Amino acid sequence: MRTEPPEKTSRRLSAVRSRDTAPELIVRRLLHSMGLRFRLHRRDLPGRPDIMLPMHGTVILVHGCFWHRHPRCPQAQDPTRNSDFWQAKFMRNVQRDRDDQRSLRRLGWRVIIVWECETRNLPRLRRRLGRLFPAARPG
Numbered sequence: 001m002r003t004e005p006p007e008k009t010s011r012r013l014s015a016v017r018s019r020d021t022a023p024e025l026i027v028r029r030l031l032h033s034m035g036l037r038f039r040l041h042r043r044d045l046p047g048r049p050d051i052m053l054p055m056h057g058t059v060i061l062v063h064g065c066f067w068h069r070h071p072r073c074p075q076a077q078d079p080t081r082n083s084d085f086w087q088a089k090f091m092r093n094v095q096r097d098r099d100d101q102r103s104l105r106r107l108g109w110r111v112i113i114v115w116e117c118e119t120r121n122l123p124r125l126r127r128r129l130g131r132l133f134p135a136a137r138p139g
Helices: 006-014 022-033 083-106 116-120 122-132
Strands: 051-053 058-063 110-115
Touching: 022 051, 022 058, 022 116, 022 122, 058 083, 058 116, 083 110, 110 116, 116 122
Parallel strands: 058 110
Antiparallel strands: 051 058
16 A cells, blocks of 8 residues: 655646547547548537547547546545545546546447556557447558
């Protein structure tokens, strides 16, 4: 179990990026290598999706396992300190994700979630994306 002073925890967590994260860059590179072209962080869409493929009517949300609570993922462990705060925050995140996905689908978008842990196995992720975009070149 890791314990650190609250100030250090606060500093560490405030450095977490909301866009252009390492997992997001991996997905973007992979899509590009498959010949797919996309837009990033469209402000006019609910939840400002990480990646939008207009020609395919698809948005891709690259979710961090910890922040978005990937079910049964070891990276989605609950913090031991200040647990009431964290549980409330995680519940808000998950509810906002659901609302955004529902809104995007209502607008006619196909919504794909790529979890952070999926970006650690590139061959598997490439196969998954290849099945979702069969017209794309293998990469």
